[in-house]
Amino acid sequence: MRNLLNTTTHHDDQNDFLFPAVETALNFNLGTALDDAVLSASGWRKIFGTTEDDDTGRVSDVDATLVAIMADVCAEWFLEDRPQSAEPAVVLGTDSRPTRHSLAAICIRVLLARGIRPIYGGIVATPEIMAYTSRGSYAGFLLVTASHNPVGHNGLKIGAHDGAVVSPAIASLLAKRLETAVNDPSTVARVLRAVSSISDSTVASIYADVPRIKSETVHAYKSSIGVVTFGDDLLGPERRNAVRTAITDRGFGVVVDFNGSARAVSCDREFFEELGVRFHAINDVAGAFAHRIVPEGESLDPCRAELAAIRESDPVFSLGYVPDADGDRGNLVFADSTGVHALHAQQVFALACIAELSWLVWSDRLTYDSDGRAEQKVAIAVNGPTSLRIERIAELFDARVYRAEVGEANVVELARKLRNKGYLVRVLGEGSNGGNIVHPAQTRDPIHTVLGIIKLLLTPDAPERPSPLRIWYSKVCPSTEPPVAPELADVVRTLPKFTTTGAYEARAVLPVPSLDDGALRAQYEKTFAEVWPEIKAQLGAKLNVRTWEAINYNGTDEIHGIGRTHLSCGARCGYKILFKDDTGRHVGFVWMRGSGTEPVFRVMADIEGDNPELERQLLDRHISLIKRSIDPPAVR
Structure with a gap:
């Protein structure tokens, strides 16, 4: 050098x-x-x-x-x-x-x-x-x-x-x-x-x-954040001013743990402070990583501790975020009366979807007829392992959920195809990884996530225009009035209940030998079919599960059905077994995929309700079936 x-x-x-x-x-x-x-x-x-x-x-x-x-x-x-x-x-x-x-x-x-x-x-x-x-x-x-x-x-x-x-x-x-x-x-x-x-x-x-x-x-990035958040039409400045006034009236503070990332030398502080948000940063020297880079699990602890400490002297601080090294992925911590808590990646994405869909309704871009049906075709594009919680949220807004293979580029491409078919796709992303993309942005961004939550919590009611938060409450719990001074914890409590394996939990990573993924999927289907009566009995008591369906993900395609004709997706394609109740409603799934960025095999389970023990049992069964399917048919 x-x-x-x-x-x-x-x-x-x-x-x-x-x-x-x-x-x-x-x-x-x-x-x-x-x-x-x-x-x-x-x-x-x-x-x-x-x-x-x-x-x-x-x-x-x-x-x-x-x-x-x-x-x-x-x-x-x-x-x-x-x-x-x-x-x-x-x-x-x-x-x-x-x-x-x-x-x-x-x-x-x-x-x-x-x-x-x-x-x-x-x-x-x-x-x-x-x-x-x-x-x-x-x-x-x-x-x-x-x-x-x-x-x-x-x-x-x-x-x-x-x-x-x-x-x-x-x-x-x-x-x-x-x-x-x-x-x-x-x-x-x-x-x-x-x-x-x-x-x-x-x-x-x-x-x-x-x-x-x-x-x-x-400068270009800072300008784009404003366009994405408030729009570039004539009403954009009016929307921005409404949010800024609400922030000034109530006060709102954000803590960020930059963890030495590229965001440490970007416009985060400048943008938030111009909007009236109090801003406090730690680990803000680019390149000086204070802990592991991926913003999951233990990586959120320093931000959580800093938020707890600063709230003792300044309680307007109620939210924190932690980005990864290049600053696109980020997850959140939040404070309520009981302390400071880290959000799971799937929860962060669900909150972003609620915020942006409610904002569409508030800004009259999503309207409904007299029967409550959406007058626009609205969709959310996600990856295969995103929790079914998103379907429940989308149903409340009369929106559709479409799924692609893991990889942000696949989800972005799926959203493009949907827009070409006439769909309004405001929010998209990989729920399993946290963060979200808000159109017209083309990558996920923790600033957009935080701003979506600020808009949801602070945008006030106006004559003949209910606030985004009131819009959400009217759909998820119509008999309940939203709090006068809402906190993020109030919205978290309204999330549809699902129990999901975290992408970066130790049990979500399965060490395996070099695999022929197609052979593994084929063998897994045979093994799964053999034990289906046991799984059905296990899930049926709590979730009323009656049938299952196999789904392969390849690029932007979702391929339904069993048999090798549906398994020719190449290496590292996502594979899911979807569980349905007696009405055909999707109530859970297990998923697996060879990682595209790390030498590991990833697995997860997602089930409706607050059922951590059932989720654990289902994931354990899923892992045992994979292991039974590996040797000898799936090993090269």
Whole structure:
């Protein structure tokens, strides 16, 4: 590594990378290095350290060469895909993990070698780089990130010229090109010779522009938050003022545990304070991770403790959030009269759906006829393991729920298809992971989640216009008046009752050998059918379960039915057994999938009601059936 500049910008040291000699690199086994990576619609990721917790920031010559080939494959596609009106420029940024320096330096040189101008903003959050790209005339974006994965991981998130992550189809195309490129010595030689021809002064000029680009990305993102939250029509300012007045009248404070994430140098504080929200942050130095990155379980404890402490002197603080490294995923903690509590990811998503559907009604975008039927086609797009709680919420608004395979890109693509069919899709996301996407945003964002809750709790009643909270109460408990000074706990108590395995609980991860997923699903169905009478008896007493249905998820498709003709979904497709009562209503499911981002097999159960013991028994049975199905038929 050699230092190009002596200054730092936004907590980001600016370094260049010394590439290995071509002759040396041609002896690398890049195919093996790529085998350790995960290539999915959510991005390309792998461990760059010696372990997944390695925080030294060192990148081996083999991995550096692999990243160069990755960036070159992306660069070629950017040039092919960009509209004629878009300049040959790509927005580049990083999250805050230590290997960002090397990976960004590699990407800068590769883009320049391809004749593409890197628009480098240093550390930027995922929603920030997407907002900036969508408002400019660029070929796309590259974000150096491994999202919620541990600090030793890193990778590339690839975005198109419209600011959205590339579609699953494009992601698959690029993965195939990458697999070909790493095994082609002429490609490796071409890329390394090309990057070595880029002058240090040219690279230095890209780094010198970071402060200006970073200022622009923050401004674009801040503007987009307002559009998403309040709308860009003539009534947008009126809606914003109504919420700001309510915040001023009642007071509202938010605690954030940035945990060293990219959001630490974004616009969170500025946006909330301009809206009148009191704001308090901890762990706010980008790159200084105070605890594990994924914002689940124990990772919420520091925020919970800080919220409890600050409420002793300033009780207007009632909500907190914790983002992941690139700042798109986030989960919440909240305070009530009994203390401070962490919300489960599935609860966070359910609250976001309630908030946004109620806001649609309040803003007259969702209306009903005299029989209470929606006059617009309204849908929520989710992933396969999202709790059935969302169906119950959607039913109250006369909305439909559609499901896609795991992966934010799949859910976003499903929402696009639904909009093309005339559906209004305001809110979407992966309930199993927490957070939500609010259209027209194209990625989940904890700021949107928090703002949705603020709108739900604080927007007041007006003449002939009930508040969003009153709208929700009228649907879920029509005989009950909403509280005069509502707290989030009041809304949490109204959530339809479901018991669901948490995605990051230890029991949700099943260590298994290398699998043929299709063979496993086929064997699992046979095994499940054999023990169905026992499961039916177990569930029937409490949930009145009478039948079951198998569902496979592949991209945006939900494939119903049993048998191998329905199982040809390729590796890591989600698989679900859905339980129905005697009316055909869905009352629970078990689900499984080989992880697309980590070397584990994920499992879960979801059942209606407050039934933790039944959920535990069902998950245990599910795991035992998987284990019985693994050996020998499903092992390669």
